[in-house]
Amino acid sequence: MRRPKKERQRLLGLLLEENPFLTDEALSEHFTVSVQTIRLDRLECRIPELRERLKTVASRTMNGEVKSLHLDEIIGDIVDLELDAKALSIFDVTEDHVFQRNGIARGHHLFAQANSLAVAVMDDDLALTVKSTIHFVRPVKAGDRVVARAEVEKESLTANRTLVNVVSTVHDETVFTGEFYMYRTTDGKLGESL
Amino acid sequence: MRRPKKERQRLLGLLLEENPFLTDEALSEHFTVSVQTIRLDRLECRIPELRERLKTVASRTMNGEVKSLHLDEIIGDIVDLELDAKALSIFDVTEDHVFQRNGIARGHHLFAQANSLAVAVMDDDLALTVKSTIHFVRPVKAGDRVVARAEVEKESLTANRTLVNVVSTVHDETVFTGEFYMYRTTDGKLGESL
């Protein structure tokens, strides 16, 4: 599935943040574009080459800056994304995400998945969550694969505010729903600055 | 100072364990031998080349072989707690918690702190969050110390449902508020079972 440039570049960034080990070669196959295109993308997005990425990741390890790396991680793999429209991510719940006592996933992981997705679906690099109402409909257990679907409310697409609805399911059964009122910080094409 | 082979190789191993970022070139200067000698040394000692070393160090980071502790951890340090009444936790925001683009903390970390606190304040080992409405009142930056205060709504202390209000502040200024509707799974003092 050939994606438009802008979308491809966003996904490229997200992908490499999760997996910095991918070579341009591998990326070109993933996006079914040429290696040169990937290199142009990295250039535009100021994403360094594989070796530089590994160097910084490794140095983070050596300096013990790892402590909370996963905290900043985008929770869940974003597998589909249409800017300002909809997006989908998958999050595999492991033992690490649940209360030992009852094996039920801690709420903030489900929230993190949904929130990350809401941020990602916005066509704005600096989007922020302003307000949110969420429901934990059914408990989620370790081993469950949570599929989160985000949909942008078209009619809410005003200058600065946007409503994103997220529904998370396990085996087609709703486990979580959330409304995310997002704030777009850029009002135009200022995305490239900074 | 020219050291004998055996000693040099021993030092080589120690050196690279501490600092895997050194190239053969740098090492050859350090030991004042030729690059080829260093390569023979690495070969004999089965020390991989720079890139391989960085790859493994970096993968250690990514695979969370260093992380572990935090995932299930309660986010923020709970410094005060009165069961079924109120609780307080402190969370220091670091670079790891913010968007690189604008230095603002990702929402799900603030949520995680508040949610963890709401769960902790309940006098029930198996309390779950059912529903929540939250406001991100003001952006939080790296370096900020977020103080979250949870208060149990006394009149809501019914059999199974409880409302917990959380207000998070930075320097006495409110940055986040949340209402957490909690579900108690045990209806009495069965908390110790399981």
Next chain:
DNA sequence: TTGGAATTAGTACTTGGTATTAAACCTAGT
């Protein structure tokens, strides 16, 4: 002084890139 270990040198080849130039391909606008 001579023989084997240790060291150094030199060459060809590999990966995963950068940098640059140029061609080809769409696609929207007047």
Next chain:
DNA sequence: ACTAGGTTTAATACCAAGTACTAATTCCAA
């Protein structure tokens, strides 16, 4: 219809940091 611009590919030269291999040189001790 046709051109201009953005986008994508291609092609080439070059680099860093190596491996793999061969060969020459140096050292040092029996």
